[in-house]
Amino acid sequence: MGSDKNELLDAYRRMKSIREFEERIHIENTTGEIPGFVHLYAGQEAIATAVCMHLRDSDYIGSTHRGHGHSIAKGCDINAMMAEIYGKKTGLCAGKGGSMHIADFEKGMLGANAIVGGNPPLVIGAALTAKVQGTDGVAVSFSGDGASNQGTTFESMNMAIVLQLPVVFIFENNGYGEGTGCDYAVGAESIARRAEGFGLPAVQVDGTDFFAVEAAAKEAINRARMGQGPSAIEAVAMRFYGHFEGDPQAYRSAEELTQLRETGDCLKIFRDRVEADKHVTKADLDQIDQEVMSLIDSAVNAAREADFPTKDDLLTDVYVSY
Amino acid sequence: MTQKTIREALNDALRQEMRRDNNVIILGEDVAGGHGGTGVIDAYGGPLGVTKGLIGEFGANRVIDTPITESAIMGAAAGAAATGLRPIAELMFVDFMGVCFDQIFNQAAKFRYMFGGKTRTPMVIRTTIGAGMRTAAQHSQCLYHMFTSVPGLKCVMPSNAYDAKGLLIEAIRDDDPVIFFENKLLYDHACDVPDESYAIPFGEANVVREGRDITIVAFSRMVHIAEEAAKTLASEGISVEVIDPRTTSPLDEETILESVEKTGRLVVVDESAARCGMAADIAGLVAEKGFSSLKGPIIQITPPHTPVPFSPPLEDAYIPTVAAVVAGVHRLLKV
Ligand SMILES: Cc1ncc(C[n+]2csc(CCOP(=O)(O)OP(=O)(O)O)c2C)c(N)n1
Ligand SMILES: [Mg+2]
Numbered sequence: 001m002g003s004d005k006n007e008l009l010d011a012y013r014r015m016k017s018i019r020e021f022e023e024r025i026h027i028e029n030t031t032g033e034i035p036g037f038v039h040l041y042a043g044q045e046a047i048a049t050a051v052c053m054h055l056r057d058s059d060y061i062g063s064t065h066r067g068h069g070h071s072i073a074k075g076c077d078i079n080a081m082m083a084e085i086y087g088k089k090t091g092l093c094a095g096k097g098g099s100m101h102i103a104d105f106e107k108g109m110l111g112a113n114a115i116v117g118g119n120p121p122l123v124i125g126a127a128l129t130a131k132v133q134g135t136d137g138v139a140v141s142f143s144g145d146g147a148s149n150q151g152t153t154f155e156s157m158n159m160a161i162v163l164q165l166p167v168v169f170i171f172e173n174n175g176y177g178e179g180t181g182c183d184y185a186v187g188a189e190s191i192a193r194r195a196e197g198f199g200l201p202a203v204q205v206d207g208t209d210f211f212a213v214e215a216a217a218k219e220a221i222n223r224a225r226m227g228q229g230p231s232a233i234e235a236v237a238m239r240f241y242g243h244f245e246g247d248p249q250a251y252r253s254a255e256e257l258t259q260l261r262e263t264g265d266c267l268k269i270f271r272d273r274v275e276a277d278k279h280v281t282k283a284d285l286d287q288i289d290q291e292v293m294s295l296i297d298s299a300v301n302a303a304r305e306a307d308f309p310t311k312d313d314l315l316t317d318v319y320v321s322y
Numbered sequence: 323m324t325q326k327t328i329r330e331a332l333n334d335a336l337r338q339e340m341r342r343d344n345n346v347i348i349l350g351e352d353v354a355g356g357h358g359g360t361g362v363i364d365a366y367g368g369p370l371g372v373t374k375g376l377i378g379e380f381g382a383n384r385v386i387d388t389p390i391t392e393s394a395i396m397g398a399a400a401g402a403a404a405t406g407l408r409p410i411a412e413l414m415f416v417d418f419m420g421v422c423f424d425q426i427f428n429q430a431a432k433f434r435y436m437f438g439g440k441t442r443t444p445m446v447i448r449t450t451i452g453a454g455m456r457t458a459a460q461h462s463q464c465l466y467h468m469f470t471s472v473p474g475l476k477c478v479m480p481s482n483a484y485d486a487k488g489l490l491i492e493a494i495r496d497d498d499p500v501i502f503f504e505n506k507l508l509y510d511h512a513c514d515v516p517d518e519s520y521a522i523p524f525g526e527a528n529v530v531r532e533g534r535d536i537t538i539v540a541f542s543r544m545v546h547i548a549e550e551a552a553k554t555l556a557s558e559g560i561s562v563e564v565i566d567p568r569t570t571s572p573l574d575e576e577t578i579l580e581s582v583e584k585t586g587r588l589v590v591v592d593e594s595a596a597r598c599g600m601a602a603d604i605a606g607l608v609a610e611k612g613f614s615s616l617k618g619p620i621i622q623i624t625p626p627h628t629p630v631p632f633s634p635p636l637e638d639a640y641i642p643t644v645a646a647v648v649a650g651v652h653r654l655l656k657v
Contacts, residue, residue: 096459101458114458146389178352179355186389253360318629
């Protein structure tokens with residue numbers, strides 16, 4: 001990838017959709033209409049997008065509490081996602097899960113996950129299905145730097161290498177797990193080096209550089225698809241907002257906060273690069289901006305107007321049969 | 323005596339016990355916060371602010387921020403407790419017990435018995451419980467019934483700030499593993515709390531309100547729901563006794579049985595579980611040991627047998643309400 005116009009526009013559309021989705025939730029959250037916790041992905045869009053560009057609907061991803069970006073990049077319906085976040089019956093999970101549990105198995109999205117380190121074991125399970133059934137399916141686990149320290153993550157990496165599973169572990173290092181810095185909490189030289197210790201081919205890339213992530217993801221996903229086993233990628237990109245909406249972020253300095261968008265805006269970096277390469281025009285990208293804005297606008301309006309589930313829905317879907 | 327919130331009362335208890343005994347340490351995720359960042363240390367002071375300021379007084383050697391790694395946190399607390407410290411480990415949400423239960427129920431809880439009475443494991447696990455914050459199925463459970471069923475663990479769940487302080491001090495001084503359940507919706511709940519240190523013994527229920535016609539046993543935040551219901555019922559001329567056991571293990575059976583002997587009727591309000599929860603446990607106790615005083619069936623007010631839903635109207639329907647308790651009492655009294 002790098003010169004195909006349609007692919008570049010597709011990538012930009014996904015990244016821009018994630019950004020606008022998150023920026024809009026940041027604003028709408030202050031109205032009090034969005035229940036519960038939201039964790040925004042703004043700043044990390046290039047990572048989910050670059051990885052998911054190489055995945056098919058039949059491939060699986062497992063996500064985190066910060067899952068909106070992964071869901072959009074994997075093709076989840078934006079209207080249904082927004083409705084879910086508002087707790088509406090029209091939501092992707094009928095209002096039962098909310099922001100931290102968005103899932104769409106049709107799109108290969110195994111779920112956001114409110115347990116840190118919850119998804120890696122599940123994702124190797126999806127990879128096991130692909131291996132046992134002999135498909136060329138691939139499964140990708142997204143984890144944060146904080147989740148990289150969880151025992152479940154270590155166990156999953158080891159089992160993936162032992163069973164030679166078609167899986168890729170993406171570690172999104174955004175510098176912090178809640179209010180604790182990655183440099184404090186990760187004892188190894190880097191998350192990538194530690195993954196290497198488990199026997200996985202692993203690289204560290206700049207997560208604000210779409211093309212860097214894309215190249216690493218392509219190699220790792222191809223390796224998995226060809227039955228050559230698991231890999232890991234550590235992608236470094238800071239989140240623009242707090243851990244959750246409402247986080248005062250005292251663990252970050254004022255300088256750090258002001259510099260985030262100046263130096264670490266993956267959308268701006270992408271735009272500058274593709275416009276300079278003359279593969280796409282400013283007008284192409286501006287048009288996508290417009291389309292995305294109106295898509296998010298109508299998603300918010302529809303979500304606000306949709307009905308809540310009713311009391312009867314409380315008791316449904318606990319079991320398939322009972 | 324000053325008015326303090328539960329958050330402040332807990333902070334008081336931790337500070338006073340850490341001053342008293344250098345072996346008391348705190349460990350958990352973001353119990354201070356800010357390590358390895360560009361901002362300030364103690365940026366969080368605990369995810370819900372309970373441990374704020376403690377690292378300033380006691381230092382990072384005793385107020386320990388850990389990686390996100392609950393198995394290692396709980397195991398380290400158990401191992402340290404068995405070898406001379408008195409750790410207070412924080413499990414941010416009780417829902418995360420899934421990641422670390424082995425270290426709690428197979429290890430810490432069983433050491434003393436398995437090793438023929440040779441060990442002490444004086445650790446406290448502070449954790450948060452409860453629905454009502456729209457935090458969905460993996461951040462809203464109570465689960466104290468599961469810990470209560472494990473021999474070797476003591477389970478404590480204060481409903482007010484006075485009890486919170488006294489029970490936490492008792493928990494820290496206790497030589498067995500204690501799980502201390504803090505309801506997320508109660509942190510700002512305030513009442514008079516003495517500045518000086520005091521301990522409340524485990525296994526002593528608090529009779530929150532005396533009454534003649536009916537006994538309501540309730541836990542944690544449900545004590546407040548029961549009290550509200552009692553007020554409503556009082557205006558109808560129904561006299562309700564409200565009992566807060568405060569600890570489910572050990573359980574003050576006597577206070578409950580004596581009350582039922584007096585009123586002849588029992589309602590249990592419990593947010594933990596519809597099946598095999600504290601409501602069922604108390605109902606079983608009274609059915610067996612208080613059967614002859616019962617004038618009617620025991621009513622259990624619990625959530626339905628479902629995970630905690632996200633959407634507000636669903637979550638509101640999930641949590642036991644004042645109206646549900648009043649209706650339960652009406653059913654029992656056939657009014
Ligand atoms: C098992 C478990 N422990 C702790 C938490 C609380 N928690 C939620 S997100 C988070 C930080 C995760 O950090 P990281 O993996 O770096 O992801 P990021 O938030 O930076 O995207 C913590 C501690 C949790 N949800 N689950
Ligand atoms: Mg992080």
